[in-house]
Amino acid sequence: DSGVTQTPKHLITATGQRVTLRCSPRSGDLSVYWYQQSLDQGLQFLIQYYNGEERAKGNILERFSAQQFPDLHSELNLSSLELGDSALYFCASSLRLAGGTDTQYFGPGTRLTVL
């Protein structure tokens, strides 16, 4: 158990809908990262927050947004869902902001299926 929690574990929805994925980082970790894992794209970094502030953006679509709340939990919002958004979405957390060597610990993931 990494200490990172994600809810829900599974999510099935229809095209055009909007969903929210939730992540609670390990106790004491200030950075939260979101990744998308799909069969064709592999593991892709989406976005990072540090202590409530957006820190880095990766291959995140405009239909997707995220935020980190004062209690440090984070939510990833996916809207106008398309079939291609079906994937495993991971949240990871780490203690520090940078340093290049800070280990990220992953949550169990949310499997999103768009029908």
Added chain:
Amino acid sequence: AQKITQTQPGMFVQEKEAVTLDCTYDTSDPSYGLFWYKQPSSGEMIFLIYQGSYDQQNATEGRYSLNFQKARKSANLVISASQLGDSAMYFCAMRERRDDKIIFGKGTRLHILP
């Protein structure tokens, strides 16, 4: 250009044998970290081992060791005395100091045979 290359899409290894999973990387940042993660069929990503670019010694964690060859930009994972539970997808990843995200390779699927 790919920053992390894992050339073995799949491997079959007999139980109790040692396994080496290959990983090469590309970076111009002198400060970086290298990571290996395991993803079993259940889907979670499990952190295995970390090597810093300035570390003088190869990292070890139990049965896992990282064969770090900096000049060759190679960071192979060695699993000693493999077990059936080692069957999983293994990802090599890198994080540069100037950046915060982790870049993952495409992974190697390891099958341990009884």
